[in-house]
Amino acid sequence: MANQLLEDRSFDYVPPDERTGSLWSQTQLWFMINASFLTAFTGALGSLAGLDLTWSVVAIVLGSVFxxxxxxxxxxQGPRMGLPQMIQSRAQFGTRGAVLPLAAAAxxxxxxxxxxxxxxxxSIxxxxxxxxxxxxxxxxxIAALVVATVGYQLVMRAEKTVSYLMVAALIFLTVCTFVYLPVSNYFANAEFRLTPFLLQFGASATFQIAVAPVVSDYTRYLPERISGAKVSATVFGGTLLSAIWIEILGAILAIAYPGASTVSAFGLLARNASSGLEVIVMVVSLITCLNAVAVAFYSGSVAFLTAVEGFRRFRSTFRIRAQAILALGSxxxxxxxxLPENALNSFSVFLAILVYFLIPWTAVNLTDYYVVxxxxxxxxxxxxxxxxxxxxxxxxxxxxxxxxxxAMIPFFSTTVWVGPAAKAMGGADFSFxxxxxxxxxxxxxxxRNFDRQAEYELVAAAPINTIEEAPVAPSPAVSTIGGR
Structure with a gap:
C-alpha cells in the first residue's frame, strides 16, 4: 500500500488505490531535486569561462526555462500512466529496444x-x-543507500523535511551575498560573448533535462485524476526556482572567490556573518546532497531493473530492488x-555528455506521447x-x-573533443x-502513417490502459486507468 514505509515496487504499475500525495509535497520534492551546492557549480561555468554576471544571469534563466x-x-505522464519514467519508453523503442535509453538514464x-x-x-x-x-x-x-532502499515514502519525507532547512539556508546566503559582496559592481560592465554564453545556457538547460528520466518515478504516486497541467506546473515551478536561485548564487561566488571551489565559496560567504553559521550551512549542504544521492540511487536502479526485465521476466519485489540499489550504489x-578532490572540475564535461544522450530520448518520448x-x-x-x-x-x-x-556529433564542444561545426562557430555548442x-x-x-484508430482498439481491449472513457472490461476484476 502507498502508506507503508518499505516500498516493494520498482518498475511496475501503481494501482489507483495505492496513489497518494499532493501537489504541495511534489513542489517540495522538485525544489529539493536541485537544491544542492552542485547546482551552484553549474551556474558558475559561465563566470569561470569569462562571461560577465549580467549575461551569466540571462543564460542561466533562459537555459533553465528551456x-x-x-x-x-x-x-x-506519471499520474496518467502509473509507471516510472523510463519504462514508458517501451512504447517508442520496443520492449528490448528501450534498453538503449534505459542504460543512458541509469x-x-x-x-x-x-x-x-x-x-x-x-561540505563537511x-x-x-x-x-x-x-x-x-x-x-x-551508505546513508543514501538506506534511504533509497526503503523507497518512495522515505524519500518524500526526507525531501519535505530538508526543504525547510534548505530554504532557510538559501535566504541566509542570499542576504549575505548582497550585504558582504559588491554585487552591483559585478553587474556594471556587461559584454556579450557568444561561446561562454552558450556554455552557460547549455549547462543550465542540460542540468534540468537530466532530471527528465526520473520525473514520473515520483509523480506516478499522485492520484490518477489529478490535472496533468497542474502536475507539469508543479514540477516546472519547483525545479526552476531552486535551479535559478542557486545557479545565480554560484555565478556570483565564482566572481567573488575565483580561486575557491564552489563548496568553499559558500563557506567563505557564510563565514562573513559567523563561523558557527558556516558550520550550519555546510551541514545543510551535506543533508541535501545525501537526499540527492538517494534519489539518484532510487531512480537509477529502477531504470536498470526495467532494462533487465525487458529480456528476462521477473516480479518486482522489495528484495530485488534492494539488491539492485545495494550493488549499483556501492x-x-x-x-x-x-576521484581526485577537484573532480567537480570535470562536472562541465559530464553535463555536456548528458545532453548528448538525453536530448534524442526526450524528443522522441514527448513527441510520441503528446503528438503521435x-x-x-x-x-x-x-x-x-x-x-x-x-x-x-x-x-x-x-x-x-x-x-x-x-546529427549532434559535429556540434559537440567539450574539453575532450570539439566537433567541426562547433569549431567553425568559435567553440559554441548548438548540439542540443x-x-x-x-x-x-x-x-x-x-x-506519419501511424494508424491511431487501429491501435486505439487494441489499447481499449487491454485490461489496463490510459483511455479515460474505456469500454467495460470483460471481467469485473479488471479495470482501466481512466474508467472503472
Whole structure:
C-alpha cells in the first residue's frame, strides 16, 4: 500500500488505490531535486569561462526555462500512466529496444550520485579539520543507500523535511551575498560573448533535462485524476526556482572567490556573518546532497531493473530492488573514492555528455506521447516482456534516436573533443537544438502513417490502459486507468 514505509515496487504499475500525495509535497520534492551546492557549480561555468554576471544571469534563466519545459511535460505522464519514467519508453523503442535509453538514464543517475557524494563530503570537510574525505564519502553514500532502499515514502519525507532547512539556508546566503559582496559592481560592465554564453545556457538547460528520466518515478504516486497541467506546473515551478536561485548564487561566488571551489565559496560567504553559521550551512549542504544521492540511487536502479526485465521476466519485489540499489550504489560510492578532490572540475564535461544522450530520448518520448499517440497507451502491453502491441524493437524510435545523436556529433564542444561545426562557430555548442529538431522531426516523419484508430482498439481491449472513457472490461476484476 502507498502508506507503508518499505516500498516493494520498482518498475511496475501503481494501482489507483495505492496513489497518494499532493501537489504541495511534489513542489517540495522538485525544489529539493536541485537544491544542492552542485547546482551552484553549474551556474558558475559561465563566470569561470569569462562571461560577465549580467549575461551569466540571462543564460542561466533562459537555459533553465528551456530545459525545465521538457522535464515538466514528462511529469504529467506519471499520474496518467502509473509507471516510472523510463519504462514508458517501451512504447517508442520496443520492449528490448528501450534498453538503449534505459542504460543512458541509469548511467546518468549513478554519475550524478558520484558528484553528489563528493559535494556532500566536501561540505563537511570544509568545517571539520583533519577529517578524511574518503570516510565522509562513505558515510554519505551508505546513508543514501538506506534511504533509497526503503523507497518512495522515505524519500518524500526526507525531501519535505530538508526543504525547510534548505530554504532557510538559501535566504541566509542570499542576504549575505548582497550585504558582504559588491554585487552591483559585478553587474556594471556587461559584454556579450557568444561561446561562454552558450556554455552557460547549455549547462543550465542540460542540468534540468537530466532530471527528465526520473520525473514520473515520483509523480506516478499522485492520484490518477489529478490535472496533468497542474502536475507539469508543479514540477516546472519547483525545479526552476531552486535551479535559478542557486545557479545565480554560484555565478556570483565564482566572481567573488575565483580561486575557491564552489563548496568553499559558500563557506567563505557564510563565514562573513559567523563561523558557527558556516558550520550550519555546510551541514545543510551535506543533508541535501545525501537526499540527492538517494534519489539518484532510487531512480537509477529502477531504470536498470526495467532494462533487465525487458529480456528476462521477473516480479518486482522489495528484495530485488534492494539488491539492485545495494550493488549499483556501492559501485558508485567506490568510484567516488577514486576521484581526485577537484573532480567537480570535470562536472562541465559530464553535463555536456548528458545532453548528448538525453536530448534524442526526450524528443522522441514527448513527441510520441503528446503528438503521435496523444497519451493513449496500453499499460498492460508496456509491462509485457513478449513485446505486446509495441514489439521488441521500436524501429521509428531507435532510428530517430540514432539519427539525432549522430546529427549532434559535429556540434559537440567539450574539453575532450570539439566537433567541426562547433569549431567553425568559435567553440559554441548548438548540439542540443540539433538533436531535438532531428529526433523529433524524423520521428514524426517515420510515424506519419501511424494508424491511431487501429491501435486505439487494441489499447481499449487491454485490461489496463490510459483511455479515460474505456469500454467495460470483460471481467469485473479488471479495470482501466481512466474508467472503472
Amino acid at each position: 530545459g525545465t519545459f521538457f522535464q515538466a511535460f514528462h511529469g504529467a 548511467l546518468v543517475q549513478f554519475g550524478f550520485a558520484i558528484f553528489y557524494v563528493q559535494t556532500g563530503a566536501s 570537510k570544509e568545517v571539520s579539520a583533519g577529517s578524511s574525505l574518503g570516510l565522509m564519502q562513505l558515510g554519505v553514500g 559501485i558508485a560510492i567506490v568510484a567516488s573514492l577514486f 499517440r496523444r497519451g493513449i497507451l496500453s499499460i498492460t502491453d508496456i509491462l509485457k516482456t513478449d513485446g505486446g502491441i509495441y514489439g521488441f524493437w521500436g524501429r521509428s524510435g531507435l532510428i530517430s534516436y540514432a539519427a539525432g545523436f549522430l 537544438a540539433v538533436g531535438l529538431l532531428v529526433s523529433a522531426g524524423l520521428y514524426l516523419l517515420l510515424t
